């Protein structure tokens with residue numbers, strides 16, 4: 312029993328420490344990072360696109376306070392009912408079944424809340440879904456269980472697989488479960504149009520620091536875009552349960568200066584010249600730039 316008691320104590324201590332860390336994170340005591348999540352992080356990864364900044368503002372300034380206010384209001388109503396209408400305080404309950412005024416109030420009030428939210432969310436949705444004139448296009452294809460990236464204007468594509476633990480080089484910044492063999496590379500401050508599809512089942516493409524999330528659906532081409540304004544490596548993970556290795560198909564975008572991008576492009580064209588064995592590059596679509 313002593314053993315069991317000790318184990319339980321350790322578990323309890325761990326839980327308390329975990330909860331404390333969680334609260335510390337929630338209150339911002341633990342710094343958020345760019346491009347990946349820290350253990351116990353609850354808030355967003357730091358944004359590097361205007362869209363991500365606006366999304367996070369919408370969440371932090373509009374949605375979270377609304378959620379807290381409404382939850383506290385409902386909680387207060389519950390406490391009031393328990394106190395005012397319990398059997399002792401209110402031995403002969405009212406037989407009321409309908410009350411027009413109350414029904415109008417509980418219909419109109421949520422409508423006002425939803426309209427208030429839509430004032431902020433509709434422009435944001437429009438901005439997400441309206442792709443500005445783009446500087447380049449990347450076609451992203453989800454497959455069980457990796458992502459492939461095609462650069463149609465440059466005529467090459469490649470597969471991107473998770474790095475196994477034995478291949479990780481932490482000294483080079485490799486993060487377990489996120490590092491990949493071939494990262495997608497894009498230039499900083501350029502509008503990148505992303506076409507997203509899948510070849511087998513539905514996957515979901517997400518890069519949190521870009522504020523980008525779109526489903527990858529077989530037989531369908533979804534579009535999104537981003538314009539990253541900070542160099543660095545930004546990770547995402549497949550966000551639609553897609554099979555046994557769903558957790559092991561990370562997305563990795565490296566944002567670099569135009570010079571570094573040009574250098575990477577030259578080497579990538581040679582390295583991936585034969586094209587990926589599984590993904591054939593389609594004819595380059597007409598660019599929207601300059602229209």
Ligand SMILES: [Cu+2]
Nearest residue numbers: 514549553557
């Ligand atoms: Cu997937």
